[in-house]
Amino acid sequence: MNTTKINNQNSMHNVNDQITLIGAGLVGSLLAVVLAKYGLKVKLIEKRPDMRIETISAGRSINLAISTRGIKALDLIGMKKTILDQAIPMYTRAIHDLEGSINMQPYGINDNYYINSISRNVLNKALLDKCGESSLIETKFNQHIESIDFKNKKITCHDVTLNQTFEDPYKVLMACDGANSQIRNFYNYSPHFRQSIDKLDYGYKEFTISPNPDGSFRLAKNALHIWPRGNFMLIALPNMEGTFTATLFLPYEGEISFNELNSRIKVDTFFKSYFNDTLNLIENLTDAFLTSPTGHMVTVKCQPWNISNEALLLGDAAHGIIPFYGQGMNCGFEDVSFIDKLLGNGNLDSINLNTIFNNFFEERKPNCDAISDMAYDNFIEMRDKVRDPKFLFFKIIEAELEKKFKGEYFSRYSLVSFSNVPYSFAKLMGEINYNILNELAGNLNDNKEVDFALAAKLIKIKCKPLFEPYLADLANLVNDNPYGY
Numbered sequence: 241m242n243t244t245k246i247n248n249q250n251s252m253h254n255v256n257d258q259i260t261l262i263g264a265g266l267v268g269s270l271l272a273v274v275l276a277k278y279g280l281k282v283k284l285i286e287k288r289p290d291m292r293i294e295t296i297s298a299g300r301s302i303n304l305a306i307s308t309r310g311i312k313a314l315d316l317i318g319m320k321k322t323i324l325d326q327a328i329p330m331y332t333r334a335i336h337d338l339e340g341s342i343n344m345q346p347y348g349i350n351d352n353y354y355i356n357s358i359s360r361n362v363l364n365k366a367l368l369d370k371c372g373e374s375s376l377i378e379t380k381f382n383q384h385i386e387s388i389d390f391k392n393k394k395i396t397c398h399d400v401t402l403n404q405t406f407e408d409p410y411k412v413l414m415a416c417d418g419a420n421s422q423i424r425n426f427y428n429y430s431p432h433f434r435q436s437i438d439k440l441d442y443g444y445k446e447f448t449i450s451p452n453p454d455g456s457f458r459l460a461k462n463a464l465h466i467w468p469r470g471n472f473m474l475i476a477l478p479n480m481e482g483t484f485t486a487t488l489f490l491p492y493e494g495e496i497s498f499n500e501l502n503s504r505i506k507v508d509t510f511f512k513s514y515f516n517d518t519l520n521l522i523e524n525l526t527d528a529f530l531t532s533p534t535g536h537m538v539t540v541k542c543q544p545w546n547i548s549n550e551a552l553l554l555g556d557a558a559h560g561i562i563p564f565y566g567q568g569m570n571c572g573f574e575d576v577s578f579i580d581k582l583l584g585n586g587n588l589d590s591i592n593l594n595t596i597f598n599n600f601f602e603e604r605k606p607n608c609d610a611i612s613d614m615a616y617d618n619f620i621e622m623r624d625k626v627r628d629p630k631f632l633f634f635k636i637i638e639a640e641l642e643k644k645f646k647g648e649y650f651s652r653y654s655l656v657s658f659s660n661v662p663y664s665f666a667k668l669m670g671e672i673n674y675n676i677l678n679e680l681a682g683n684l685n686d687n688k689e690v691d692f693a694l695a696a697k698l699i700k701i702k703c704k705p706l707f708e709p710y711l712a713d714l715a716n717l718v719n720d721n722p723y724g725y
């Protein structure tokens with residue numbers, strides 16, 4: 241393998257310098273493989289034990305929805321098929337109302353459009369295995385980075401197994417240590433650094449829906465199930481072994497909240513009143529509720545993500561978002577695709593990290609801000625709007641527009657989940673689409689009355705010209721093949 245040189249501002253460092261990469265979670269382990277693909281040496285440092293050897297909890301959501309952006313990044317390292325083979329396609333939202341009726345809301349115009357439920361542990365382990373295949377990646381588990389001295393380019397690391405703390409010099413640091421990043425906190429030494437960490441006033445608890453005695457699924461397998469209840473909601477994603485992981489999102493405070501649901505009787509009454517159809521699905525539901533930990537969710541915004549050519553934040557460490565668009569990991573994986581693109585564009589004999597880190601921040605920041613905003617919109621949509629007749633009416637018309645004007649009209653959801661257009665463009669198109677829908681149907685109650693000649697005109701004027709710069713990113717979606725098979 242060629243040894244690549246890293247151009248560290250004015251001085252050249254041989255790649256033997258090694259990139260120190262902190263966090264072997266989803267984004268860090270994928271990034272390590274991509275860096276190694278370009279001949280770069282990586283020291284990957286993870287505070288937890290090796291999950292392939294020791295059983296450790298997923299930490300948060302047991303399973304995740306992976307869609308086009310995430311799959312594209314996995315394809316860069318030849319893992320698209322391996323992962324899709326271990327995932328369950330979800331073609332539709334299954335909305336459970338209070339009376340127990342279920343309304344299916346497909347994700348797209350046909351069964352080519354689905355998102356994929358994958359186990360967090362399965363995905364992370366597969367990525368760690370891939371790291372293990374490269375002689376350029378040295379992975380260190382049980383090593384907790386406690387602090388960084390940016391001035392003297394040293395990290396302080398605690399070896400959890402040996403119970404010893406030591407200092408380690410570094411040349412280039414990349415940090416994928418998650419939304420609660422310790423590395424990010426050390427950026428505060430710079431007077432230019434800004435960060436905000438907003439804790440959502442909702443928490444979540446996870447429960448398991450067991451399979452039927454014959455191993456079959458107890459709910460429709462290929463769906464993301466949602467029980468929207470206005471101020472709170474329950475969702476469930478399928479797992480390969482026939483279970484579902486159900487997640488209850490509830491405010492911390494208020495009339496119906498984690499704080500209030502503090503006794504068996506209150507919890508029983510709550511589930512009977514709002515989720516009666518789940519009572520026989522989740523074993524010992526009340527005990528599970530009272531004993532399981534409550535997870536919290538944060539939105540992280542900070543800038544800049546890089547310290548010249550020396551350090552870079554990626555994934556949740558740079559842009560943690562709330563999980564309601566199912567895009568946090570997908571967005572982090574898209575970070576890695578972007579690094580791949582920048583490395584691929586460069587002269588591999590001399591990689592200029594200053595330019596790469598700057599370009600990465602400039603390009604990704606507005607897009608990560610956009611998906612952060614859209615994740616919040618979707619939070620409102622999932623817990624509440626999916627019950628609003630006007631919202632549902634617009635959704636029906638939007639589905640018709642996507643069918644009738646295939647390749648010319650795309651919903652925001654399709655652009656986010658099934659294409660690779662920049663998130664900021666998807667957000668803009670969502671606003672334009674809403675205006676079109678309002679003009680077409682704001683005063684209607686029956687979709688048969690929609691004026692499709694006017695729709696054609698509006699789409700031609702308002703959408704088509706804007707898509708021109710993104711035809712490559714849209715190609716698979718235009719061809720009705722979002723995963724590029």
Ligand SMILES: Cc1cc2nc3c(=O)[nH]c(=O)nc-3n(C[C@H](O)[C@H](O)[C@H](O)COP(=O)(O)OP(=O)(O)OC[C@H]3O[C@@H](n4cnc5c(N)ncnc54)[C@H](O)[C@@H]3O)c2cc1C
Nearest residue numbers: 263265267287301305385418555556563566567568569570
């Ligand atoms: C309830 C919930 C549901 C979600 N659902 C989805 C979904 O459906 N789809 C989706 O795309 N995203 C989803 N997400 C978001 C997704 O989980 C994150 O975006 C993703 O995990 C970010 O990956 P990461 O590698 O940046 O961070 P993490 O996964 O948090 O990994 C960080 C790693 O760094 C290690 N680490 C931390 N600190 C140190 C240290 N000081 N020293 C050494 N190592 C350290 C950690 O042990 C960990 O391994 C969800 C999130 C939540 C909370």
